[in-house]
Amino acid sequence: MFAAFYSGLRDANVQLIESLDHLGGQVSALYPYKTILDVGGHPGIQGKDLVKSLKKQMHMMHPTIRLNQAVRDIIPVDGGYQIVTDQTKTYTKAIVIATGGGAFNPRKLRAKNAEKFKNKQLFYSVHNLDQFKNKTVLVAGGGNSAIDNALLLNKVAKKVYLLHRRDTFRGFERMVDRVKQSSIELITPYLIRELNSTDDGKLLVTAKKMRTENDFRRIKVDDVVVNFGFVATNQAMRKWSLKLKGLLRKVDVNQQMKTNENLVYAVGDVAxxxxxxxxxxxxxxxxxxxxxxIMRALYPKRRLPIHSTMLKH
Ligand SMILES: Cc1cc2nc3c(=O)[nH]c(=O)nc-3n(C[C@H](O)[C@H](O)[C@H](O)COP(=O)(O)OP(=O)(O)OC[C@H]3O[C@@H](n4cnc5c(N)ncnc54)[C@H](O)[C@@H]3O)c2cc1C
Structure with a gap:
């Protein structure tokens, strides 16, 4: 979004293509309610508010936004590239790749009936806090996302359980201490094995104690939030004749963020x-x-403005 804004500021016509049905990348999908502390100018800002500001800033430049479209291929053509998605073919002079860790999905709960309750009483992120108001919620996971969500839900929910398969948590010590000092009930070391409906519309979570044969615990809740991290794939990009680097196959860029392909640049986690x-x-x-x-390469005779106030908008 910031690249779309900045390109607009430089008078470029921009289209932004996103495979998900919403903008905001990892921030929106994985930690919208986390308070981010390390973005300049914000002493602390929730993920969703940062995304909202980015959207507002980007829309000042009126880019074309294409959601629900994964880029499958970029094909060199005369004067630029053809961008092939699963729905459209468009043309561009230059490309900024900002695909992060790739098209990603939350790591799924592998328990009996999990699919049946997905997006009904089983969620992989917390998008709308109000939905959990006065409810009994079980959060599963041991990392920062699970801990952040448990603490957050504890502000509005009637009761919060935090279930993890180990006795120790992987989250920041400061946050783990906050959980221990809170009213959140810890259930460790347990693994969810099965979900079932109860007669009164609740969810019965059956969890087995690790390294035991049949030490089960049953917890009746309204909702379950699972935060086991996420799996991302950059499979599509591997066909794009770009030089990739490292085990994670990120895009190799130089000091100008340029890839090995003419007028193809990469920014963010993917670079x-x-x-x-x-x-x-x-x-x-x-x-x-x-x-x-990019603008220097496309329009070498244009004078390069440095500060936003020197640009006419
Ligand atoms: C739990 C967690 C907490 C974090 N906390 C912080 C923090 O406190 N501070 C901080 O600075 N950073 C934090 N980060 C890291 C930060 O989120 C990333 O650095 C940032 O999101 C990278 O942005 P990006 O735009 O490069 O990629 P992403 O956010 O990954 O966005 C890439 C987007 O591209 C889309 N996409 C991928 N492939 C395609 C395709 N082929 N076609 C179309 N669209 C595609 C994806 O769907 C995604 O929406 C955290 C990350 C996680 C997971």
């Missing part, structure tokens, strides 16, 4: 260079470098 940190602030910083390099 790899020595010393790279995969953080929001890093991605933001890479955007002007990439977009200004």
């Amino acid at each position: 790899k260079y020595k010393g790279k940190d995969t953080l929001i602030a890093t991605g933001f910083g890479e955007v002007p470098i990439a977009v200004n390099s």
Whole structure:
């Protein structure tokens, strides 16, 4: 979104293509309610509010937004590239790839009947906190997302359980301490084996104690939130004749964020260079470098404005 905004600021016509049905990448999909502390200018901002601000800023430039479309291929043609998605073929002079860890999905709960309750009483993220107001909720997972969500839900829910398959949590110590000092009930070391409806419309969670044969615990709740991390795939990109780097097959870029292909640049988590940190602030910083390099390459005679106030909008 920041790349779409900045390209608009440089007078480019922009289309943004996103495979999910919503914008905001990992922030929207995985931690909309987490307070992000390390974005410049924000002493603390919830993920959803950062996404909202990015959208507002981006829409000032009126880019074309295509949701629910995964880019399958980029094909060099005269004067640029053809972008092939599962629905459209469009043309562009230059490309900024910002596909992060790839098209991603939450890691699923592997328990009997899990699919049956998905998006009804089983959720993989917390998008709308009000939906859990005065409810009994079980959060499953041991990392930062599970801990963040348990603490968050504890503010509105009647009762929150945090279930993890180990006795120790992987989240930040400070947050783990907050959980231990809160009214959240810990259930460890347990693994969810089965979900069932009860006569009064609740969900009966059957969990087995790790390393036991038949030490089961049954917990009656309204909803279950599972945060087991996510799996991402950059499979489509592997066909795009881009030089990829490392085990995670990220896109190799130079100091201008340029890939090995002419006028194809990469920013954010997907871009790899020595010393790279995969953080929001890093991605933001890479955007002007990439977009200004593109504009310089496309229009070498144009004077390059540096500050936003020098641009007419
Ligand atoms: C739990 C968690 C907590 C985090 N906390 C912080 C934090 O506190 N501070 C911080 O700075 N960073 C944090 N991060 C990292 C931060 O979220 C990432 O650095 C940031 O989201 C990267 O943004 P991006 O735009 O590069 O990629 P992403 O956010 O991954 O967005 C990429 C988008 O591209 C889409 N896409 C992928 N492939 C295709 C395709 N072929 N066609 C169309 N669309 C496609 C994806 O669906 C996705 O929406 C955290 C990450 C996680 C998982």
